[in-house]
Amino acid sequence: LSATAHTDDSHGGHDARPGHHPGGHDDAAAHGSFNGYMTGFLLSVILTAIPFVLVMSRTFANPDTTSYVILGFAAVQIVVHMVYFLHMNTRSEGGWTLLALLFTVMLVVITLSGSIWVMFHLNDNMMPMSPTEMRNMP
């Protein structure tokens, strides 16, 4: 499977850059371009500046609203970095990098939501704290 994927990928690379040297044979498409890096950089600057302004100017009266909005911006910026700096796409290595990323995201989500779930229920699972409570245990 991986051999097939490899061939496909180097084909894509050669189509894009016909005359390049054989050293980085399968990575031509994966390194991105000057315009790609600049787009990513400008988007990141904008996506960083907006949350800073929102927090410093207290645009929203409710801090929770601000939290959700800046979390949204952070999520978008992470995607921007993945696409323009880490060159995630559906084509490289025949889609296996994307599959690996999705698997990672799944594990992270399970770990995070599991931890938060456990921590919010810590109180219920605690030993009784005082002798009175201890005596009145169910």
Added chain:
Amino acid sequence: VVAVNTSMLLLSSITYGFAMLEMQRGRKNAVLMWLGITGLFGLAFVGLELNEFRHLISEGAGPQRSGFLSSFFTLVGTHGLHVSFGIVWLVTLMVQVAQRGLVPENQRRLMCLSMFWHFLDVVWIGVFTFVYLMGSLH
């Protein structure tokens, strides 16, 4: 401070991108120059962060002061270590490239560090959103 730090890391991400582009063109000295600039931005980041830590601790706001400060020092400090190890790796690769040139092995190594370095920036998005921005909201 956090805004300056964020821009340092963002700039180092894009200068690393430029190093990769020069690597594709096979220009060894340009690669070394961009890697050097990336390293300087990284050092500036770590320097500013250590300065902030020193300032906080001198004010009595060390990690033992509160739950927020414990997690602040753990998260930000771990990320700082991540960056520091990245710089060590970067210097190692600069020596390798200077000695052996842009041979396929070094190209692959630069690719790996590229992912590590851009990922530092991705992690930082999460850190500054959660720790700094959401921390200053509540």
